[in-house]
Amino acid sequence: MDVAVKRLASHSGQGFTEFKNEVELIAKLQHNNLVKLMGCCIQGEEKILVYEYLRNKSLDFFIFDVNRTTLVDWTKRRVIIEGIAQGLLYLHKHSRLRIIHRDLKASNILLDKDMNPKISDFGLAKIFSSNDIQGSTKRVVGTYGYMSPEYASEGIYSIKSDVFSFGVLLLEILSGKRNSGFHQYGDFLNLLGYSWQVWIGGRWLELLESSIAKEIHTSEARRYINIALMCVQENADDRPTMSDVVAMLNSESVILPEPNHPAFFNLRVSKVHESFSVVVPCSYNDVTITAEPDGR
Template sequence: MGSFKISLALFSFIHLVIFWPCGDQSSKREYDDAHNAARAQAAVSDLAEGSRDFKARGAVNQWVKLSVVGAAVATFLAALALLFWCCKLRKREGNLRKFMGPERPDLDDKGDDESLFFSFTSIEIATDHFSEENKLGQGGFGPVYKGKLVNGLEIAVKRLNRMSGHGIEQFKNEVKVISKLQHRNLVRLLGSCIDKEERLLVYEYLPNNSLDSVLFDTAKRNILDWKRRLKIIEGVAQGLLYLHKYSRLKIIHRDLKTSNVLLDADLNPIISDFGTARIFGENEMRGSTMNIVGTCGYMSPEYAMDGVYSEKSDVFSFGVMILEIITGKKNTSFYDSDRHLNLIGHVWDLWTEGRISEITDSCLDETVSTSEALKYVHVGLLCVQKNAADRPTMSDVVSMLLKESMALATPKRPAFAEIMTLNNTKLPQNPESCSLNEVTISDVQGR
């Protein structure tokens, strides 16, 4: 537009120089007409340019308004989504608080509960909708599934049966207990889920499953050589010692057995299934109940018959496990028909007769150290003595296992050495509370 005005001025000047001196009136009129036409054209051009500028400014203003409105809407939607998520999280936590009741650990207590809340949808996707292919096993309170989260982490999921109060109490107890435990030989709880009627526990996945699935499987047992078996015994002992003495809470497991000991990728033992565990006070030495929980063949006599449990109840169960690991035989299924003995009685007789080589698992062959076998069987028999007072503590047991030379007391005849029959007065007072097929029936009561 500026160049057009300059051209117009130049045209007027040249026209004036050429025609004005001549004094020709017609030329002057022609000049005036041309000049007026040029001015009119300039005005039209100015008007057109102004219109374009106005339209451009209008478009810019409209874009700015749309951007502001769009940003406001996006901010509002984001805030709404955040509010919805917070409300949902608070509701989920509120459901857990309501479900767990006043005895549950405080979620705000620093370090007491580091577990996470999982949505049911995320667990359902991780386990492929709880498919049979992902089912790892069936426990006393429900099935266990393998899963894989979207971040690639493999998990094991316990799904509570929608049934009795026993299972619900077991769920509450397991969350309460495991959330306070941290030890390399204890299972790690990653989180939990409560969604309508669904109750789920999410654990770290351990690839070698349970000890019994390897120890009593003729096709797999060879991977458990002598040194590995001793390492497993020592690891379980360390885990129990932590529960009884070094954890923030004194805990009695009450259902220790080979199926409740898991094996990680390096075959290290991990104690699991705390649904029937009991928390003791600092000065509490024993408890009692009318509802027996646990598995027949692993329960101490005072607990199976009278409902009395203590640290020594776990020691008895541990002793049974030692004998099972050394012999490769299961106490609940072994039967010496000639002497009517179970595994405990069978080992006792062989030990008293000095026939140690006949006690150890035949698949171990020459890899067994006779002195080590003698010591470990000796410790196992000390743990399964009939009277609780005669059994060592787990602190004593760990010392016996780890020290090279330590004088050991002579064990007394163990409890439940003979096979119990229907006419045997040693049957539990309420046998329906235990299980002969290793499926635990549990009932957890408050202290």
């Protein structure tokens, strides 16, 4: 049987905490859309996690590479989107533990031989009691391109933090572009800003990656973009839960509310007679970052 081995760097102090967290958590979780932990080993400085082997690597390998993007047509992407949503819903509501992932991103979505998605990397995940609504930390860990604004700036996390990350991921799957590649979006800081601008301008079809634009029905495209923008709204209370998201993805008859503007959508340039300025953390979509948040 093929397996995947994740080896912890011997000099990584914080890494051991994350290693232990991952073992304790994922051993108790079982869902088709979560990666399976087969075993672990600790001997001296050597710390190893053994996972099921997923031959198709990770989602970012396909959606951001112009040579591979046609390998994931709209039918496959829809299955991937729905699978990620189901995996998150399980973590938030249906597992024995209530879990906030805190580092959901394209490189942490692994794909099996049939291109079914599996959420991986639970090193930064947090367990919630059923009574908790949100938590806070002075040590912000995660990936800035996917971080909710309340978490990036204040260290506040909740199930709505994962919903925000899911919304970013959904926009990336639809567009084939990284949220952090803001140089691609003219005046806009990131994909969220660009997506919002084409949405309010009624040009949302421009957001779609060219290979799927020919396959997806116009009304379906609008619905998926609407859901994504609802997930990345600036105010956490405005965002849907993953239960809501799964219901919206599975029903074409549900009337979706108009989203409010997303976080970090501001313009990044100064124009004649107008000044636009914003201070946001830089985005590194594939690098997990630790930072100390500043209070407001």
